[in-house]
Amino acid sequence: MGYTLPEKFLKPYEPSDCEARLYDVWEKSGYFNPDNLPDDRIKPWCTIMPPPNANGRLHVGHCLDITLKDILTRWRRMQGYKVLFLPGSDHAGFETQIVYEKKLEKEGRTRFQMTSDELYKEIMDFTLENKKVMQDDIRKMGTSCDWSRDTFTLDPDIVKNVHNTFRKMYKDELIYRGKRSINWCPKHQTSLSDVETEFIEQNDPFYYFQYGPFVIGTSRPETKFADKYIVVHPDDKRYSQYENGQVFEIEWINDPIKATIIKDEIIDKELGTGAMTITPWHSDVDFALAQKHNLPIEQIIDEHGKLLPIAEEFAGMKIEDARPKIVEKLKMKGLLVKIDEKYNHAVKVCYKCKRPIEPQIKQQWFVKMQPLAEIALKAVQDGKVKFLSESFEKTFTYWMNNTVDWNISRQIVWGISIPAWIKNKGTDKEEISLEIDKPSGDGWEKETDTFDTWFSSGQWPLLTLKYPDGKDFKTYYPTDVMETGRDLIFKWIPRMIMFGMYLANKEPFKIVYLHGMINDEHNQKISKSKGNVFSPIELAEEFGTDALRMSLIIGNVPGSDMALSKDKIRAYKKFANKLWNITRFVLGTIEVPLTPAPDDAGELPYSRGAKENMYTSHILAKPKNIIPNHEKYLEELSTLVETITKYLEDYKLYLAGEDLYHYIWHTFADDIIESCKADLESDDVNHRLSAQYTLYEILTTCLRLLHPFMPFITEEIWQSLPHHNKEHGTMLIVAPWPSHIQQL
């Protein structure tokens, strides 16, 4: 009859008492897998986890990713969709190899002393080990993803599919092998794509040298040994006496050389002296110019950043050692005109080691970007893919209109192999074969380069859903929403749209939700060098996962960065406890039977309208007389339901979370409970029952609304409620979302 309050409510809420247990219960229930969800669910809803790099622990950015997606996932699941949240992990080629190389360095080893197979195997072991840790962390965040569909970028079927894409693109002439200027990192001994480089502003000396009758300016004297062409603007009056193709014999660094004049409009007359020499091997601009005029090109600096024999007495020296010595020599020869000490310019560096990129000319694999950019841009312009917030659409459009061909080959072992055979590799007489077996004839070698990681992760929605024939692909593609960090708008998002449109002729997702970066409490960027890195998992252990999730969501506007402090997380820990105590109070008031009374005995003022609307708690029968004040509270509650639902539909999770927080604490607890206390003590049974029903109704509705945000505490309370909902078992994870309107 009456209801006995479980003892646990007499103590403050302790997240560690239930979190691991509940996750286990959820996982074992099978509800993470859409195929096991109750009822006949027809309408699919899908989101794919940005695969965390399997090279370390979960960081706070991953937590935000996962929380945002998990909120949407849990909400849609409660709404009755056939919901799939697909997890996965990324081998993260270059990134992981660097992490592993650092580890080797600490152990006094280097990858250059190992065979490729040894290195590959060691990194694989390392990655698989980390993957487990990472997945544990994902579980701790309460992530309701379907582990049975977990995918790793190096799974054999994924690799096979990536190879197929490569072959198809080669056949469609979207991939070519070409001798081009590439970004070379002298430390990591690999080429890099443009998104793997950064610019650092710095001040360097800028030198002016006498070059025959011309004065040329440069910040890089060490590249000038082979400069045999001097370029001026055809309209530059200062140089009008010279003819295109005119040759001079001039004194230069080592020996006299013959220099030829080239006239080209690309030159900026205003800049410096309006005359420049070119170094095609070590500058992509110069390379383009050399190609245009069909000039010979010559390598000056080797792959390790050392000068080649052409530098004669400077050969073998590193750039930074050679530079002052070369300047000194030119000065001795009277060729140094002047030095500007403070020349501010941006230097392209490797985004990992921050060392200057040395452009080199190499044979590499490239993706022709323009046709792909066009179809991706069209998908966005046609509204098939929408960005949150809208301003990202501009950024995206700009990027798509300014693509450069994408270098997809990396000279590292950790990655998906490029499935090609090459004859005379590295020479101008290269031959290519994409046969699976070694072609007949001599001289064929297997390509040793691996794919840029983004080549596989760019196909992630297709690969995980088993394009082209998989059942999941047919059911869930295109997916509903892609949520990820705004730093990936260049690296990842465009590639997924390109591959989606190219391979499946359909957008991979309808909505792109880009969140900002999480900063520390002083709004400083989190970085190892600043020493402000923290472990989100430790915070979850200290304050509860629910509190961490709330602190990541509330106040987090799409696209803007957010400061995160312990105080903020602590505030939501308190909120969890508040909800716990609200529950204690509400459950403590119940004095009525827990099921509707038998047919009118004429004594108890109940109706049996347990299904009048979906708010009905299924626990307390609705009394016949709800007093007007309480009716008003219930009406306000339905307004709240509408508001929260609307916010979620608009992806305004930060507002939904904040409103729920505010309603539960400052409306429900501070106003409604306080004002109901008098009714609960009333001698009039109508007042008492009306208040009990109202409070219970509000509590259970709040639990459902809050569940996507704070899954653990809400489920923990839900399972302690004195009811057994026969339709959905007793699990909140599959309880119906409150709504006036039947959703599906």
Next chain:
RNA sequence: GUGCGAUUAGCUCAUUUGGUAGAGCGCCCGCUUGACUCGCGGGAGGCGACAGGUUCAAAUCCUGUAUCGCAUACCA
């Protein structure tokens, strides 16, 4: 240089697309009120960067200035 964004309470940030500014933490005063001291009640504190404009009405729209952040490019 170009593009995007920001500038609101001591700190970190909201304000749901124009209608008399809100939260958390901090601060001050008062409460051991039978749910909760991880609490309750009350309070101080903002010309919403600056200068103009549109409007009956602007933190919100427009223009300009300043500062900061992010992205992107050239520099031979």
